[in-house]
Amino acid sequence: MNWRRFLLPFSGLYWIGTSVRNLFYNIGMVRSSSFNIPIVNVGNLSVGGTGKSPHIMYLIDLLKDEKLIATLSRGYGRKTKGFLIANYSSKVYDIGDEPMQFFQRFKNRILIAVCEDRAFGAQKLIDHYNAETILLDDAYQHRGIKAGFNILLTDYNNPYYKDFLLPAGDLRESRSGVRRADIIIVTKCPDRISEEKHKEISKKIKLKSHQQLFFSKIVYDNKLIGKLDNVEKLTWKNLNVILVTGIAKTEGLVKFAEENFANVLHLEYPDHHNFSQSEIEYIYKRYEDTEGRKRFDKIIMTTEKDYMRLMEESMIKDDLYYIPISIDINDKEKFNQTILEYVGQN
Structure with a gap:
């Protein structure tokens, strides 16, 4: 038995805290900021390891010729504070490793921003940089922004429905958080998945009427x-x-x-x-x-x-x-169309 299961009583306390927080957002006691441009949030329920970066880069490639795209993240691990836009003089300790990765890949073809206050950062991108679409990096639990479209990632080998809340497991909020997702992507899949396995995963996720399920795999260069x-x-x-x-x-x-x-x-x-x-x-x-x-x-x-x-x-x-890595998504045309329709209509 995993020794972390002995921490389940503390996970109960964590559940109370995160559930009350989510309830306050759900009933409007704590307000979320809304914006008049498309905002796509890419995140997960667990602590790291689901492959957010290649999925965000996939979205950048999909959207970069449609509108002026911006990515907005906290800039984990950086030594700076406040709002920053990546440029050719930026160092990893200025903006964090993932934003640096995006900049190295896309340069000035998009806006790459970091800010602890995501709502402030989004407003700055719109008002001062004319961003037309924002991709939120790892902001599924950051409910201070009301994203128009939520993409939830879960690892094929460690799906959220088999996991537990911190500290007994790796979940940052309860499994019910999946309800906020518009698209759920099972990531890091093997090259071939049987139809039976597809159905098994879909059954365990229990898709709502507004949700779509996709599967992706890592492709190495x-x-x-x-x-x-x-x-x-x-x-x-x-x-x-x-x-x-x-x-x-x-x-x-x-x-x-x-x-x-x-x-x-x-x-x-x-x-x-x-x-x-x-x-x-x-x-x-x-x-x-x-x-x-x-x-x-x-x-x-x-x-x-x-x-x-x-x-x-x-x-x-x-x-x-x-x-370098990229991702391959099953039913790619349907996925792309769903994203492009949301961005095009908002």
Whole structure:
């Protein structure tokens, strides 16, 4: 039995607190700010690990030619305060790793903003930057903004309906929070899911009349991206890899690495981890001790998000690579049409 189940009495207290808070929002005792542009909220019920970033980037790709798109997040882990817009001089400690990832991918084709006060940030984006659509990053529990469209993500291997509230589990609010979602996406699915499994998951989620269910899987790129060069998949089988991760759930990436590279040594750190100098030195030592020529027979590999925090480290930056990921959604045309219709009609 998972030792965290012994914390269930404390989860009961957590349930009371979050339920009262949600009730106050539901009955209007606490007000949510509404805005006159489309606002799409992407989040989850659990603490991290559902793949928000690639799903937000999918939405950016879908919408960026339709209207002026802005992403708005808290900027977790940044050392600054207040409202900031990402630009070419922004550093990861200014805006956080995920906004930095969005900026590295899309540059100035969209607006990428961070602000602790999401309502203030949204108003600023509308009034001063003429944003026409806002994508809220990880704001499902941030009910200070009334989003027009809510997308809830849940991990195929750790679905919310099998989880418990903090601290006994990883849920940030009770399972009933799923009712606020317009679309539910089961993420990180295997390549093939049987029709029976589809039906089983749908039955457990118990979709409401206004809700739609989709399934997505992670798609890994065919090349690794580095500062000095890229590494094509053709050569991967000969590479020894030091895999460095600071993300919530690593199982899928580790499995992929072990299937595609000669040898993998995984150095695992907490989500959004800020690496100390001693940790960088340790990573480099393990890399030095690995057999082979640098960047030919061995590399340091990380995620795109972790790369944002590691790419300035002079000791390892020339030997550091990340693998881009994207998502593939079942019934993509229906999903795209649903999003485009909401954005187009609001």
